[in-house]
Amino acid sequence: MKNTxxxxxxxxxxxxxxxxxxxxxxxxxxxxxxxxxxNSLSLYVILMLLLFxxxxxxxxxxxxxxxxxxx
Numbered sequence: 001m002k003n004t005x006x007x008x009x010x011x012x013x014x015x016x017x018x019x020x021x022x023x024x025x026x027x028x029x030x031x032x033x034x035x036x037x038x039n040s041l042s043l044y045v046i047l048m049l050l051l052f053x054x055x056x057x058x059x060x061x062x063x064x065x066x067x068x069x070x071x
Contacts, residue, residue: 006071010062017055024048 028035028044035041065071 003071007062007066010058010065010071014055014058014062017051017058021048021051021055024051 024044025048028041028048032041035044062071
């Protein structure tokens with residue numbers, strides 16, 4: 001296992017992206033009625049989808065880098 005510090009530097013922000021996604025999802029579900037009243041629910045759903053895609057892409061990149069031995 002080489003470059004342990006480099007792995008941690010890439011993995012910690014990715015974990016925070018997943019935590020943000022989890023928090024935003026809960027907040028959106030709890031406040032969905034209010035967001036729907038002001039026509040912002042679709043914006044938050046799009047933001048959740050984008051954050052999900054960024055998180056999954058980041059996880060995939062980290063996994064491929066570790067598999068290739070780059071980090």
